[in-house]
Amino acid sequence: MTKDCVNTRPTAEEQVAILQQQLAHAQKLTALGELASTTTHEFNNVLMTIINYAKMGMRHKDDATRDKSFQKILAAGERAAKITNAVLGVARNRSDSFEPTDLRGIINESLVLLERELRKYRISVESQLASVPPANAIGNQIQQILLNLLINARQAMPDGGQVLIKLEYDSANDMIDLTVRDTGSGIPPDKLRRIFDPFFSTKKGPDTSGKGGTGLGLSACRNIIETHRGRIRVESKVGVGTAFTIKLPTYKKPTVTAPTVRSSSASAASHQPDAA
Ligand SMILES: Nc1ncnc2c1ncn2[C@@H]1O[C@H](COP(=O)(O)OP(=O)(O)OP(=O)(O)O)[C@@H](O)[C@H]1O
């Protein structure tokens, strides 16, 4: 008796879809890993400050030293609260829905997370944040892009440098432009073509802060920008620096249409929603 032979091997297209899913998963895990390592480092620094000033206040009982210790402990505690808020911001936004998004808030939250790390590598940050309309975006994903771009910028400046973050409204296209510019190594033209490819990296694995080297950062940025119907552009000059600009659509209130009254004879086929 012959058995029916069912071909269960995935087709080439199915294999591509599976690999794309795995890639998206790897990109998410890398982003979470970077966020966890950034937060842990920052938190540890805050705790060290609190512990050291508490010890100082206990050792020196004069009012002046105790006042100073309490002030430092209070400031460190407030910073700890900001850090958890910045992380909770990511968690709160974890729904995959687009909503009116305040990009300034996201930039400031991302800077809270990286402030100390950037200072440690002697990188100064300048923000030029114009007041812009809300973007139509998934805030959590935009924060992921920003962290990726800022960490890349930091890694391109091993001897220190400057980062400029700019937020502008492009009225001609009704889009919001977010630029991250650094004064780092720059990217030679032969590499520039490949930087958005998954797994393309010129780094030799994680650096002293435990970051970098998988080559998934910019490919994730590009995927996110595509889902946002935005654009990402890069300009770079070796020895001068690099600027990434992302363009995001502004949020549009959904237009309210008057409810349609269906007659009972209307066929279902004539009421199919428009394909997006
Ligand atoms: N601001 C920058 N200045 C110079 N080179 C950059 C910059 N941003 C990206 N690159 C180059 O593009 C490559 C790809 O960047 P990408 O963020 O995708 O991966 P990665 O940083 O190497 O690893 P990770 O997955 O940890 O982000 C980098 O290895 C680096 O060569």
Ligand SMILES: [Mg+2]
């Ligand atoms: Mg990177």
